[in-house]
Each structure stands twice: as C-alpha cells, then as structure tokens.
Amino acid sequence: MPVKVTFWGVRGSIPCCSQEHTVYGGDTSCVEVNLDGETVIFDAGSGIRSLGISLAKRKINRMTLLISHTHWDHICGFPFFYPAFQENSNLNIYAARLPNGQTAEKVFDMLMSAPFFPLPMHMIPSVLHFHNFKTPDTFKLLDNRATLHTRYLEHPNAATGYRLDYQGKSISYISDYEHCFSEGINELIDFVKNSDLMIFDAMYTPQEYEFFKGWGHSTWLEAVRLTKAANIKKTALFHHAPIHTDDVMAKIEQMAQKEDERVFAAKENMSFIL
Numbered sequence: 660m661p662v663k664v665t666f667w668g669v670r671g672s673i674p675c676c677s678q679e680h681t682v683y684g685g686d687t688s689c690v691e692v693n694l695d696g697e698t699v700i701f702d703a704g705s706g707i708r709s710l711g712i713s714l715a716k717r718k719i720n721r722m723t724l725l726i727s728h729t730h731w732d733h734i735c736g737f738p739f740f741y742p743a744f745q746e747n748s749n750l751n752i753y754a755a756r757l758p759n760g761q762t763a764e765k766v767f768d769m770l771m772s773a774p775f776f777p778l779p780m781h782m783i784p785s786v787l788h789f790h791n792f793k794t795p796d797t798f799k800l801l802d803n804r805a806t807l808h809t810r811y812l813e814h815p816n817a818a819t820g821y822r823l824d825y826q827g828k829s830i831s832y833i834s835d836y837e838h839c840f841s842e843g844i845n846e847l848i849d850f851v852k853n854s855d856l857m858i859f860d861a862m863y864t865p866q867e868y869e870f871f872k873g874w875g876h877s878t879w880l881e882a883v884r885l886t887k888a889a890n891i892k893k894t895a896l897f898h899h900a901p902i903h904t905d906d907v908m909a910k911i912e913q914m915a916q917k918e919d920e921r922v923f924a925a926k927e928n929m930s931f932i933l
Contacts, residue, residue, distance in 0.1 A: 662828045663693040664856060665930040668706020671835070671862050671876070671898035672732050679904035684927020687732040688834060688898060690858060694825050697801045698722045701821065701832045701858070703737040706927065711741035720747045723800055725807070726754035727834055728818040729766040737767060738776050748785035755794050755809065755819045764789040794819055801825075810850050812836040813843065814875035822850060828933050829853065831891075834860040834898045838881045839872060852889045855933045858925065859885065861896035864911065879911050883918040893933075895925040 668674075668686035675685040687704030698719055700710065703726065714722065720742065727733055742748040754763030771780040780787075790798070798807040805825040812818040814835045821832040831851040836859075838844070851857050862876035879896050886894040896915060899908060912924040 661693075661695060662825060662830070662855075662933040663930065664830065664933065665691040665693070665710075666706075666895070666925045666927055667691060667710040668702075668704045668736070669897055669899055669925040669927055670704075670732070670901060671860075672901055674705045674732075674735075675901040677904075679906070680901075682905040682926065683899060683903075683908045683924060685901075686927055687735065688727070689736060690832065692823065692830060694801060694805060697805075699800070699805075699823060700724045702727055702733045702834070703735075703740065704733050705736040705739075707736035708739040708741075711739070711743070715741050715745070720745065721749045722751070724750060724752045725821050725832070726752065726763050726819075727812075727821070727832065728814065728816065729754070729757065729763055730816070730835070733835075734763075734767065734770060738771050738778075743783050743785050743787070746784045749788075750785055751788045751790060751800075753790045753792065753798065753807070755811075755817070756791050758817050762789065762791045764791075808850070810846070813839070818875075820847070820850065822854065828855050830855065830933070831857045834858060835862075835875050836860045836877055837873070837875045838877045848885065848889045851885065851891065853891075854889070855892045857882075857886065857889070857891045857894045858897045859894055860898045861911075861915075861924075862898045862900050867900075879915045879922070880918070883915055883922055886919055886921055891921065894919075894922045896922065897925050899924070 668689035686706035688702040689706030690701040808822040831854040861879040915922040
C-alpha cells in the first residue's frame with residue numbers, strides 16, 4: 660500500500676530565510692506521512708503552516724500530530740496551522756509528558772496566550788484530542804491499521820523518538836537526539852532496525868559537535884553509522900543547522916553519501932513514495 664512522505668520543514672532551532680537557504684529550505688521541523696489517504700504529521704515547526712494550507716486545499720480534515728518535544732522550533736507553527744481553525748477538523752495530538760509531568764496541552768496553551776499570541780487555544784474551533792503518554796509506549800492508530808512505537812531520546816528536557824509501522828512499511832523519526840550516551844545505542848538500533856525510512860537529527864558536522872556536546876544533537880556521521888548498524892533502507896539527514904547554507908548542506912550530503920549511498924539530506928518540499 661502507498662506510503663507518501665513529504666518534508667515541509669527540515670531546519671532546527673529557528674526558521675531562516677535567505678537566498679542561501681532556498682535549496683534545502685528554511686522552515687523548521689514538520690514531516691507529513693500520507694497512509695492511503697490518512698494523514699500523520701511529525702512535529703509542528705514553522706513548516707506546518709504551509710502543510711495546513713495544502714491539507715485545506717485537499718479537503719483533509721482528520722489528522723494525527725506527533726510531537727517529539729515542545730521546544731519552540733517544533734511547535735511554533737501550530738498557531739498558524741489552518742486546519743486547527745476549521746470547525747470540521749479533528750486533530751489527535753500525541754506527546755510525551757515533560758520530565759516535570761507537564762503536558763503538551765499546557766505548553767500549547769501557554770504558546771497561544773498573552774503576551775505571545777492574541778487568540779487563546781480554547782477559542783480554536785476544531786476538535787483537539789491530546790494523548791499524553793510516558794515512553795516507552797505503543798499505540799494503535801487509524802482504526803488499528805498502524806502501530807506507533809515511542810522511545811526516550813537524550814535531549815535537554817527530553818524528546819521522543821517515533822516508529823510508525825503500516826502495511827509492512829516503517830518510518831522512524833529520531834529528532835532531537837544526542838548520540839553521546841553509548842549505553843542506549845543498542846536499544847536505539849533495535850528500535851529503528853530495518854526501517855524503510857529513518858529521519859535523523861544531523862544538525863552538526865563531527866567537527867562542530869566537539870564544540871556543542873550536551874546541546875542535544877547529533878551528526879551526519881552518526882546517521883551513517885546507525886544506518887549501517889540497523890540496516891536502514893533510506894536515511895534522511897534532518898534538523899539542519901541555520902548556519903548551514905545550501906553550499907554547506909551540499910558538501911555535508913556529499914560526504915555522507917560517500918560513506919553510504921542510502922543517506923541523503925532532506926529538502927523542504929521533497930516528496931517520495933516508500
């Protein structure tokens with residue numbers, strides 16, 4: 660059965676708009692997965708604004724949104740997500756509780772409150788269903804046709820990795836993640852093993868990582884290593900650093916593909932069938 664993946668936002672940290680960010684794109688994390696007409700969305704970064712316009716044009720009003728964590732670059736687009744302001748929209752939102760027990764619903768409510776935003780969340784006319792969980796947890800989605808697995812990722816304030824299994828196809832979403840804690844690598848390998856697509860946080864080059872240890876991100880080289888260890892069919896480098904212009908990204912992609920041809924750098928508006 661067809662599984663279509665579209666990247667609507669591939670940057671990390673903050674949206675960036677310049678002539679040097681036109682090839683790979685400047686919007687932050689948002690990936691659409693279309694499963695035979697059903698829509699699953701990874702993260703609500705600034706890229707979800709354009710996705711929302713596209714969904715409205717396609718008259719899609721039932722969606723599942725998976726939040727990796729509630730840092731601003733992964734949720735900043737939600738107040739501008741057009742379907743959320745349509746009465747006939749039904750949106751299921753999955754997110755792990757924060758380490759302090761706080762829910763994503765509370766964070767979204769803060770995001771859409773004064774002095775940050777003029778319209779409070781309780782005035783959104785769509786139907787929002789928040790599903791709070793603690794990793795690891797597993798869910799059945801889309802009338803039990805898809806299985807969603809979750810796991811803890813090492814990142815400041817914690818993040819969630821997702822694996823979506825549907826009709827023999829698997830997509831693993833590993834953003835944001837720092838690889839420095841080696842004791843969890845075998846569990847991560849098992850989690851993403853044999854995925855048809857792995858979307859992986861490769862914000863830094865190996866050289867840059869030496870200056871940013873503890874910031875919660877990984878490198879293209881770790882993406883290559885995990886691809887080989889877990890027998891991944893395709894790996895998308897993701898969460899590109901704002902300082903990485905198109906020229907820098909092209910060099911990173913070239914270096915990664917010299918190590919393994921299955922690895923590529925995700926581009927905004929890139930779309931393909933698994």
